[in-house]
Amino acid sequence: MPTLTVIAPDGVPEVAAGADLADLLLPLVTLEDGDIVVVTSKVVSKAEGRVVEGDREDWITAETTRLVARRGPTRIVRNRLGLTMAAAGVDASNVARGAVVLLPAEPDASAARLRAAIAERTGRNVGVVVTDTAGRAWREGQTDIAIGAAGVVVLESYAGRLDEHGNELAVTAPAVADEVASVAELAQGKLGGRPFAVVRGRTDLVLAPGDDGTGARALIRADGGDLFGYGAREAVVRAVLGDPSDAAPFGAPSSPDELAELLRASGFAAAVEGDSVHCPSGPDAGQAARATVLAFAHGWLPRPTADGGDLRFHRSSP
Template sequence: MSDPLPGLAVWAPDGVAEVRAGDDLADLLLAALEGALTLADGDVVAVTSKVVSKAEGQVRHGGRDAAVAEEVAAPGARVVARRGGTRIVRNRLGLTMAAAGVDASNTEAGTALLLPADPDASAERLRAALVARTGARVGVLVTDTMGRAWRDGQTDVAIGAAGLRVSESFAGREDAHGNPLVVTLPAVADELAGAAELAQGKLAARPFAVLRGRADLVLDEPGPGARSLVRPEGADLFGWGAREAVVQAVAVLLGSPDADPGALPAFGAPLDAEELREVLSRACGDAVTVDDGPDGLGVAVADPRARPLLDVVLAAHGWAAVTDGDRRLRLEPRA
């Protein structure tokens, strides 16, 4: 007999009561599965961040705005973009999310939920408990909902993971036509999180899901965690919103007290000299002329209106004008 067709099965059990601080999530899951499904080697368990936060006491009283302010003030957090009352925040976990990931749904009125303090550690604690109680070799995902740039709607992604390969690298391989794959890296943890959410639903009180069919992704050890999917500060091409990038470049240049401490790193590494030439040409046209002088790269400013704007462009791209002659400025990467 031939092997069965490949596939993925997802179950999301009913019957999970409201989670409170101190609840044992492994107990809650196993009780919900009892008599319906037994965990098996290679299964992946997904759990929403909401119930992890509730069990770990990450509930704040006073409403969502106060909780968001707490998260924005956390070390390493910064507002990436804002439009009216909407704030997109790179939070303390490095995740870029609306309202820093603070959630005021599916929780008591007047309260809000922060994300787990360490979602990967939360996933590992649940994995260890399930392995100890069932003997099954399982992976665990902690999931949350995120929007996507350029697309309406949201989807669930993995913000925590344990016992699981979170991505599959196809770099160095060839497709069926012989084309080399250079940067193909499916984020399989996020794909599994999205599949789990389809079975859980948003309002059905099903915070757990069990996924079966990708045992090849399950590991014997904690693994890299979902944190490994977060790009380092400055490595993303969209470190600031379009309007915020202008504000931060000007604020850095003027030394404004409102300049974000992470402003320059969020713009990324300084451009090399050739890239900077192209940027200045696109931004300033004939108003400046780039040259290689005896003291290094420089520009001559033909139009006085370009001078302050030139400094803004340089700040956003990691460079600065460090000396000023009659018409020529010497340029250096910012320290």
């Protein structure tokens, strides 16, 4: 039967800037070809000098590229790595007061360096996953996810395969790097002082020597590629403000027929005319503003019409 083994060694000392992660790990474990070495991002950040002084809230702002949602003091943001997470991944635990830990500058590159160091010193071909903790929409609690990877398949594709009943799988794609991160965390624990783990038994996920693969960045959807670019309240606010720079998180523009149907359901006389959607009824200013908000949220912008009274919408991007 398939067997998966996770080893999380004790004995790792406090990590300081300049520490060699391979030197810290290798005396504690005997690695085999096909192992996956898992390391927490906090330890990587400490070794790379990513511990900084200053107010945590200020650093969250500095690491944020876009606010997704805010409830009281909690900020869910898209950070400079493209990750959407609480507090931009800025952590104030397990460091001196007045200091915070930022995520690694390039987690995939950090994983690649550790993989190369292990190969050089042991001759073993392993994969490496760098992890961080994240919450999940609609679910309580947190799990560890992969934010960096090297030499590891991060996403398996089952598209085109058949199940036992002969049904073709269309979009099934397990995020195996995240699953590796999560199972490793079960052995590491949050307070055990075990920042490394070795997952053994999935050699099929480890790439050939010299092939670092796509990295964990391949798991990040492009801005606007998911259905939840903003929180519920924030989406309303951003649509009302209508700043063109906010358009991307709303996703690709809807079809003309979809927008016209939405506008008609909202009480407007809307018709598709070529590549545009026309509201010929000459709505008053309040109605026009409402139609413009609805259109903006669906990737459409108003253009002036000849008579100045009608509304005509065009896609904000091709």
